[in-house]
Amino acid sequence: MADATPAEFLELARSIALEAGALIARRRAEGVTVAASKSSPEDVVTFADRESEDFIRARLAEARPDDGFFGEESAATPGSSGVTWVVDPIDGTVNYLYDIPAYAVSIAVVEGDPDPATWSALAGCVVNPVTQEVFTASRGGGAFLGDRRLAVNTGVARSQALVGTGFAYDAQLRVKQGRFVTGLVEHVRDIRRAGSAALDLCSVAAGRLDAYAERGLNPWDYAAGALIVREAGGRVGGFGDAAESSVMTLAGDPVLLDELEPLLYELHRDAGLPL
Secondary structure (H helix, E strand, O other): OOOOOOHHHHHHHHHHHHHHHHHHHHHHOOOOOEEEEOOOOOOOOEEEEEEEEEEHHHHHHHOOOOOEEEEEOOOOOOOOEEOOOEEEEEEHHHHHHHHOOOEEEEEEEOOOOOOOOOOOEEEEEEEOOOEEEEEEOOOOOOEEOOEEEOOOOOOOOOOOOOOOOOOOOOOOHHHHHHHHHOOOOHHHHHHHHOOOOHHHHHHHHHHOOEEEEEEEOOOHHHHHHHHHHOOOOOOOOOOOOOOOOOEEEEEOOOOHHHHHHHHHHHHHOOOOOOO
């Protein structure tokens, strides 16, 4: 059981995310070095990814030693407090590598073990250190960009929807996702691919995108951003009654998703993507 309020958790997440954002911005200015690749040669890890996660983990351990930790670059560690921190130290690493200003630190805190099927999000913060934008949300407390309260776009017809998406690192899977996007583009206003799932979700919350649909996300990609969308009045989930997952993560105004989801499911199936 959480022993602090969502607002108190958010303040800690925000403070550490800002510090980590400043750290990765300094490292970007110094020059980025690839430390390793993960699922494919295109799926890189920089030394800054590891340094950022180590920094965040250490700061959280100092402030909340009994909490669990679930980060992209290290194994999940359950805690004894019933609270887990879900961290992406640099979401949009390829953008970071190429100095494209669309990457972020994402920190969420959830009630429960490191299992997205069972946890309940308490607070989340996504920081873009280049634009210095800080997206935040706490359970029941609303979503914000700085001091501005966020709300998803409403009243948008499917044909007028601007939809964000992304692509896998695996080349064969990208080909299938390309078919999915090719089928989608004639039914909506247009498609955007920014390269950071956390920022894409925040863009839905801020009304910069009308909807978002992507296959292949990991829990640290969406943990903070999903709460920010929900607190902005949006819906986040998978196909049907499924929760958001690596199969599909959808976000947007609930009315728009009701119209968009059947099309997305059909295109997903027709592209040969597993359901």
